[in-house]
Amino acid sequence: MKWKTALEEMKPYKPGRSIEDVKRTYGLTHIVKLASNENPYGTSQEVLDYLDQNPLQYEIYPDGHSSRLRKKLAEKHGVSEESILFGNGSDEIITIICRALLDEGKHTIMATPTFPQYAHNAKIEGAAITEIPLKDGLHDLDAFLKAITKDTTVIWICNPNNPTGTLMPVGEIVDFLHHVPEDVLVVLDEAYFEYITDDQHVDSISLLEQLNNIIVLRTFSKAYGLASMRLGYGIAHPAVVTPLNKVRNPFNNNSLAVAVAEVAVQDKEFIEKCRSLNDQQRMRFKQFAAHHGLHMFDSQTNFVLIQVPSDADEASEFLLQQGYIVRSGNALGTPGYIRVTVGTEQQNDGFFTAFDKFLQQGGSHEE
Ligand SMILES: Cc1ncc(COP(=O)(O)O)c(C=O)c1O
Structure with missing residues (x-):
């Protein structure tokens, strides 16, 4: 082969x-x-009750648009429905981003250590990778800026970072984003968002009002307790979501995952x-x-x-x-x-x- x-x-x-x-x-x-x-x-107990009481129509393909969940999440986050991209876990969104934006001759920047799937998928696509060591456990965003080249297409910020658990203040990220070229996508992977208790922290989804070149990743695998269901989503400007959707498999989320997520999202x-x-x-x-x-x-x-x-x-x-x-x-x-x-x-x-x-x-x- x-x-x-x-x-x-x-x-x-x-x-x-x-x-x-x-x-x-x-x-x-x-x-x-x-x-x-x-x-x-x-x-959530509400999810468990739902599972007890609602048999699925197993022979029917899922709704490839996840319409009801899309509507609920759009309302929850105050964004348009076209701003949401669903993945089979946020893992799959990472894969989709790499497929859409990286290949040989392209370049990507991330911290080290950080969530390994960014480098893993970038390598498969044949892209060049720059890994910037954490500084006091935090992303060294000045070094990120210096590492940007004309070939850079994606930058990864894991916030809070896995495996350190450390949180970058959104203010620092905003300063950084204002210096990143507009044609470079910055991924803000926030798999642990729901666990943040720092009251200074600002929800980065609000940054989408000023910036078109970011995508915020969230997941049902952590605080929602639905890791087995494999459901994550990205929120970005529709101009970013549309090309990523071309890469997404049509039925990448199964019906059960989407149905329970609809229930889970209500149980605040x-x-x-x-x-x-x-x-x-x-x-x-x-x-x-x-x-x-x-x-x-x-x-x-x-x-x-x-x-x-x-x-x-x-x-x-x-x-x-x-x-x-x-x-x-x-x-x-x-x-x-x-x-x-x-x-x-x-x-x-x-x-x-x-x-x-x-x-x-x-x-x-x-x-
Ligand atoms: C930082 C981070 N991003 C993404 C993921 C992937 O989560 P999932 O694919 O279950 O949504 C994880 C899982 O551990 C993670 O720690």
């Missing part, structure tokens, strides 16, 4: 270990998965509850890290990147044996750290006990 040369050096996505696999390997009965930033509180109380509980629990991680003298990035998400006083793989393996699945920073470009999803109070109690055990064994930084 004459595969694209870019594929030679790439690896397929390696999912984290499943709960069943960990149970089997370590002979454990109770496992807590804190590795993929899912919602530990599940999904659920999102508020999750934001508040997550904030309280995130604070406990902050206190834990401070108590043990471990560095932790200031997170505005439902995960934290926390230092370990040893190799990150070793720490993750220890925690795994105690029944807690977390992500080693070695795989995320942050050696010396682990990324942990903020769980429920009870899950976190157990995690802190296991981590304490590790610190006692492996040498705590506690003074």
Whole structure:
């Protein structure tokens, strides 16, 4: 086969270990998965009731326009219906953007470390990639500006950033956007938007009133607790959405995902509850890290990147044996750290006990 040369050096996505696999390997009965930033509180009760009461017409193709959900989201965000692009998870929107704007001879800019799917998809398209190291955990937007060339077509800003959890103030992003050429698309990936509690933060969708070259990505996978449904969306000027829609597969969202998202989007109380509980629990991680003298990035998400006083793989393996699945920073470009999803109070109690055990064994930084 004459595969694209870019594929030679790439690896397929390696999912984290499943709960069943960990149970089997370590002979454990109770496992807590804190590795993929899912919602530990599940999904809205209204969604669960809907699923109980509404059988689907399985033989019928989905509404390829997702019209009812489109209307609800347009109202929620105060944008036109033509400003919305749906994806099979925001992952697919990232793929669509890369297919539409990147290929050999084109150039893209992103932070490092950041969400790996930007680089992954850009590589497949054969584009040149500039990765700008984070500065104090934040995107170094001055360096981004300097990296722009005549071939640059897409710039990625993950806000809050995965894996650090750090939030760029929208004011800084606005200054940056005013210096970016109008024919370069800036992607503001806000998968964790609903978890932000910083009251200075401004909803970046309002920037669409002044700027045509941005797309804001949101997802139902995180706070909405619907990761299994695979539904994300982008909001952009219709002049950006129309070309991206040419790349989108006609039925990329399944009927069930769209139907439950329509219900989920109405349950504002659920999102508020999750934001508040997550904030309280995130604070406990902050206190834990401070108590043990471990560095932790200031997170505005439902995960934290926390230092370990040893190799990150070793720490993750220890925690795994105690029944807690977390992500080693070695795989995320942050050696010396682990990324942990903020769980429920009870899950976190157990995690802190296991981590304490590790610190006692492996040498705590506690003074
Ligand atoms: C920053 C960021 N963007 C996008 C995604 C993709 O989310 P989904 O495809 O589930 O919408 C994730 C998932 O972890 C993420 O962390």
